Amino acid sequence: MSRQGANETTDLVRSPMRPVALSLCVLSAAMVVLSFISDGNAFSDSWWLVAFVLWLLLWGVLRSMTRGVAERPRAGLDERERVLRDQVSFVGYQCAVGAGMAVVLLMVVFQNQPDMIERMPALLTTLMLAASAVPSIILGMSGASVEDADADEDE
Template sequence: MQQRRSSWRSRSPRRAVALLWALGLVGLVLGALLGDSSELGSGWSVCYGLWVAVWLVLRAATRGVTERPPSQLDERELKIHDRFLSLGYYTALVGCALVVVHLQVISHVDPTGVAQSSQLLLITLGLAGSVPTVAFAWTAPDEDPEDFEVG
């Protein structure tokens, strides 16, 4: 059981899932910018849900190190947590600034484009929450099997 669990948590599967997450991100942004902005569209919402599901798989593969409270982490995990959490913070700042610029531009061009901006804001929120996990999943080395031995 432990061998099977650690194999899907190794670097190659994590990177494959991280690439799937990135492709989902590109698809969501293109769907929001190029799709019909008069409605939020159930297709886009389903894609967003799948994108979040991919993030949850990555979260499980990385044991939620970047999301757990600091009190539940050891010293090594705490350093990882702090390093990648700051990445999420800066992603949120930049993403929200881009959405504000988009709102300013779109309000002059097409006042009905607010739905488009709400989609971009949802993407930004998901991006800020998941970037720490995705970055850690991409850069973390394979786990040492000796860490899982009991006794």
Template sequence: MNRQGPDDTTEPTLSPLRPVALALCALSAAMVVLSLVSDGNAFSDSWWLAAFVLWLLLWGTLRSMTRGIAERPVAGLDERERGLRDRVSFIGYQCAVGAGMAVVLLMVAFQDEPAVIERMPALLTTLMLTSSALPSILLGLSGARVENAESYPDE
């Protein structure tokens, strides 16, 4: 006997957040590699600059798609949404601190090698941008239902 009803609403709907979040992760990794292999300062490398512009566009898109949780006033969030927002914000903060420390340690370890030191600003920029985008990336990858922020009035 088949117990399935005619209503198959239990299938998950594919969210456009996940592909954008994954693309942003891949582009961040590519930017780290480009900043490390560039000849001299990556800010003058056309590949890194093109990746940077594309990164900003993807991040802006993802940020606007996750505004429902990321920017809604606390009073407009339920307990699960508030916990999710707090958790991803904390992870982003911890990654920013770790990334900054990693760059400082690299600079100390390679202080006598100007070619390596010259690459650090682009590496630091890439890691800090990725850390600042990490909450939006995690919201996009979580599959959490994210409503539009405009549908909730400020409280």
């Protein structure tokens, strides 16, 4: 039994979901920085646009890896998976609300600085993208994958 536990731990460490989830976090942080330092609107900044396309690709990969828990009908999930999905959804929702409020507060603080206000749409986009990815990132870090879901169905 201890040998099986060791194999499960090794599988989690070797899982490609963690590096993808961590890369998505790092790229989200880089996009926040790029939206602040861009000259004018970040949507016209090539570095931000490249990061955006890469972000979408990584998010798509991570979503496909975690869809076993994230997208399966409620009846197909066991109790632990339902609790996990509900928790990560709640955390993602709270991050989205917090990100929106942060942008509103920044707009109030910098209302007399048009160059800063011009950066807010890209910042809001970046923060909303990051908030939408939070559930997938948490699932990716926890190791809940499609393979785990398929293995449970076979048993």
